[in-house]
Amino acid sequence: MTMKTEKVAPEAVSRMQQDYLSTLTGPQDAYWQEGLIPPSDHLIIEVEGRQAGYVVLDSNRQMLQFHVEEAFLRDAPDLFKQVLESHGVKTAMAATIEPFYFSLCLDVQKKAEVHTYLFSDIRKQEPVLATITGHVFRKANNDDLFKVVPLFSGGDEFVDTETIEAHFGGELGYARMVIEGGILHVLEKDGEIVGTGELRERKAWVPFADVGMIVNKKYRRKGVGTYILSMLKQQANLQGLEPICSCEAGNLGSRKAVENAGFITRNRVVQFSF
Numbered sequence: 007m008t009m010k011t012e013k014v015a016p017e018a019v020s021r022m023q024q025d026y027l028s029t030l031t032g033p034q035d036a037y038w039q040e041g042l043i044p045p046s047d048h049l050i051i052e053v054e055g056r057q058a059g060y061v062v063l064d065s066n067r068q069m070l071q072f073h074v075e076e077a078f079l080r081d082a083p084d085l086f087k088q089v090l091e092s093h094g095v096k097t098a099m100a101a102t103i104e105p106f107y108f109s110l111c112l113d114v115q116k117k118a119e120v121h122t123y124l125f126s127d128i129r130k131q132e133p134v135l136a137t138i139t140g141h142v143f144r145k146a147n148n149d150d151l152f153k154v155v156p157l158f159s160g161g162d163e164f165v166d167t168e169t170i171e172a173h174f175g176g177e178l179g180y181a182r183m184v185i186e187g188g189i190l191h192v193l194e195k196d197g198e199i200v201g202t203g204e205l206r207e208r209k210a211w212v213p214f215a216d217v218g219m220i221v222n223k224k225y226r227r228k229g230v231g232t233y234i235l236s237m238l239k240q241q242a243n244l245q246g247l248e249p250i251c252s253c254e255a256g257n258l259g260s261r262k263a264v265e266n267a268g269f270i271t272r273n274r275v276v277q278f279s280f
Contacts, residue, residue: 011049019060026073032103036216069098102273115278120255122275131268133236137228146190203234215247231263
């Protein structure tokens with residue numbers, strides 16, 4: 007079977023991508039579906055002049071999605087191998103909520119490692135933070151912009167506005183977006199940002215909402231992450247939303263905070279090597 011691929015705009019595979027997403031057994035984390043997928047390369051798979059499916063590859067030629075149309079399901083293993091060979095794909099990210107794509111990766115992998123844990127909410131959690139007094143949890147505003155950027159960039163020390171504007175363009179733009187969108191919340195004590203939290207309603211995955219947090223290094227191991235997530239859960243529930251979240255497998259502190267906030271992991275994102 008002769009196959010060829012053609013790079014196209016993401017919109018060109020939107021119908022097939024919706025078919026792909028309809029096969030998933032759970033909601034896909036916003037980081038993957040809205041952060042990694044859109045800027046990556048989308049390629050249509052053609053067989054004898056017919057659209058057989060599509061594949062998404064990131065800038066490192068790592069596969070992020072693979073889909074074939076119903077008429078080509080029997081040919082999927084062969085098409086999958088051809089894509090790997092023709093594009094030099096050595097790794098792929100696939101989640102257990104993506105059963106068909108995951109299985110194709112499993113068939114030909116040489117190594118598989120858990121990369122990310124996907125969490126769903128299983129119990130109500132009363133927000134309690136006894137280790138820090140006088141704190142305020144609220145929606146972020148424009149006055150918080152230059153305070154939260156250092157946390158987003160992995161640091162916690164004060165950075166002057168000129169430095170941030172010169173060297174933290176990506177983090178600054180992201181901070182503006184989540185503040186203006188009403189997504190970002192802050193836990194504040196005496197004018198200092200103790201931590202941040204995000205509550206992101208998923209219009210394409212009703213009634214789910216992604217939650218996440220970052221804790222200032224000075225305040226870690228004090229229950230801050232669990233408190234922020236519990237507050238976000240409470241707000242999500244009041245809006246009739248079901249919170250979900252994720253964390254990388256190696257981030258043991260984050261995983262503990264998430265589990266203490268009443269979440270459980272039933273699914274994984276696995277990195278396959280071929």
